[in-house]
Amino acid sequence: MKHADRAKSLLLGLFSLIVFLFLWQLLAVWMNSPFLPGPYSVLTAFFRISTAGDIDGYTLSSHAMTSIYRVLLGFLFAGMTAIPLGIFMGLKPSVNSVSSPIIEPIRFIPPIAWIPLAIILLGGITRYVFLIWIGAFFPILLNTIAGVKRTSAVLVDMAKTFGADSRTITFKIVFPSALPEVMSGLRVGLGVGWMCIVAAEMIGGDPVGLGRLIIKYANLYQMDVVILGMVTIGIIGLILNYAILSTERRLFKWRVEVRA
Amino acid sequence: MGPEIVLESVGKTFKSGKDTIEVIRNLSLSVDDGKFLCVVGPSGCGKTTLLKLMCGLLQPSSGRVLVKGNPPDPKRNRFGVIFQEDSLLPWRNVLANVKFGLEITRNKTDIDDLAREFLSLVGLKGFEEYYPHQISGGMKKRVAIARAMAVDPEIILMDEPFADLDAQTRQILQKELLAVWSKFNKTVIFITHNVDEAVFLAQEIVVLTKRPATVKAVVKVNLEYPRARLSPPFISYREKILGYLHEEITAL
């Protein structure tokens, strides 16, 4: 029964996708503009860029892998800094009140606004890592703090009555109970990071990366490759999101609301 | 051997904004080793505060609390505390929950066998791999009891542990608790607002006044275990305690 339902929704999704592609193709044919390619031209561009490479010889997969590598590296640093800091700030309200006048205004600076500064001060991969870090840091930090603050006082008391020290309480009670929030922070952070990378690559000087692919072909007025780049970005973003979501589901079987 | 727990004119106040709330005033009490003591009192009178003072989660504002002659310290004393709320770690399965206390108090080597042993003692053999959200409220309490008993506590402190359960499960667990207690012969401090439960379990019942709480009366229950709830002496003990409580409630 459940299996049949899934097959049905999959079929329905496929159907709407086909309708969408058909309408897009129809619009492209009707507009007949060299700047609005249809899905068929995008598909041929996909095969062309995947096999022969772009104008500088970089294939689609090298663009994609480069972007993914940059994002994951920045994301890793964001997690490594934001989670410990978030736990610390969540546990010590005094740290929170000392740091919030600094953190709060910075939080509202969009990562894209950091790009010129990053370009001037940093070079190579550090620039991308920094921008992803800036983008992913705050969602992770704020979710971690919220998760820590939501730790049940009874569980902490319970651990204390067994003589647990603060280290044990942090690692065995606070962190596991904040983990679902931390994970959703990671998921949001990765999404923000993925959006930042494209913007950063459009401005930075490296010839590889999906953002750069788009800019290259916008400069050549070849919109089929531009749309190919956009679609690739969308699909990879979707896959990254799904990867974390399914990790969450596996990790938090104990959390009933995640399973539902 | 002297008394296990002594409270000497203990007072406890909390600050809430500008107000100071006095929860316990001049409360003195002593509990002998191996005794099963119940504490009853009107709701909101500070019973939970009293329990937290006894296991060192809270410090008294005045007077002193002594466990075996020293202030209570969970790092030195071994307490087995059962909370009213669900205190199982939702991300750990039943077995790992029982092991939690052992991980802190014991060397890591033999805790797995020990945890399994205590799980079967509370009748949960076969549920080791279940997660808390998959088992009933009564089973969760059993797991909490197994976890507390597994660390071989000097004192067991229970804060209305069965309050959230249905009457039938509550009575079953009361019987099981008495069985465990008689097997290990630990000191038990059992807080409840249920007079029937207190008379069924306790060797000695401490009745608290309304807030700020102090001892209103200490009643020794001279009845053989297992106790029959419908026997005349049982009922008369119950009436007596209810009488004390009634005075406190109407005095509000």
Next chain:
Amino acid sequence: MASKILIVSVIALIVIVGAGIYFSGFLFPQQTATVRVGHLTGDLHHLALFVARNQGYFEQSGIKIELKEYANGPLLMQDFLAGELDFAYVGAPPAISARAKGMSDPNAHLPVVIASVNLEGSAIVVDGSIESPEDLSGKIIGTPGTGTIQDILLSMYIRDHNLTLTKSPMSISYLPIEFSKGTINGFIGWEPAPSIAVVQSGAHVLLTSKDLFENHQCCVLVVSNKFLASHQDLVSKFAAAHKLANNYIINNPAYAKQLAMNITGHSSQLIDLALSHIVYTSTPDPVSMKTFLHAMIDLNVVTTLTHEQVDDFINAFIDTRFI
């Protein structure tokens, strides 16, 4: 009831007066026409534009200009195609590829060359690790963006000399900065960017435009085909002002240099070096544009034309009536 009539008549009055003010512009046409002109960030090739403005050539012809600045030629041409610009000072290759791509779109605003702006004017500057053109192999060389004249010059050069290097495309203003940080081993850019790297970061000039492709057409003055069709008189006046300005530069080098220093804020030494790489002329060079287009077809920059169509395309691209 009376108040309703009052409200209605007040509204009617506002509409009539408003319409009167609005349409009076049609009844009494303004003496000056405003045109939108695109140009590139800090590009000394476009000196004529600033001379014409400073000397009041545009005002004298009854033209008011509204400047829009872009980071490179392809970005400018994207706006141009969409009809956001009437005139543009832009490199010939971006204009060629934009025209080639947009030709089949009746709504696109296609560029038409009405004058040359300059020839040559670019240079490859490099750090000490590169002494001869062969040393470019395996190095990272910045460009002001894919599809720019500099990008195509570099592609043509590495193709003809069998070199492999990594191109690093970025905004022109970042090229000297990235060079000084050592992120790139050198770059090709329009003046004064290469001269900035020479004077401020100790770069040396490896190859100039002259070495890469002697007398090549660099920037051109283009007008939208749609604007040309409807405002031929204005186009003629604009081209005349431009030609006047380019002649003024040629005849008054000291003035040109001082103006270049004023608008860029750079030193006399730097501007001397930069200007030495630029040839100012108003006469377009169809031969080098054809060479560019052939190369662009080979490089897959232009995918909608064949080599056989090059001559016709360039002949239609250049309108010599105004020079």
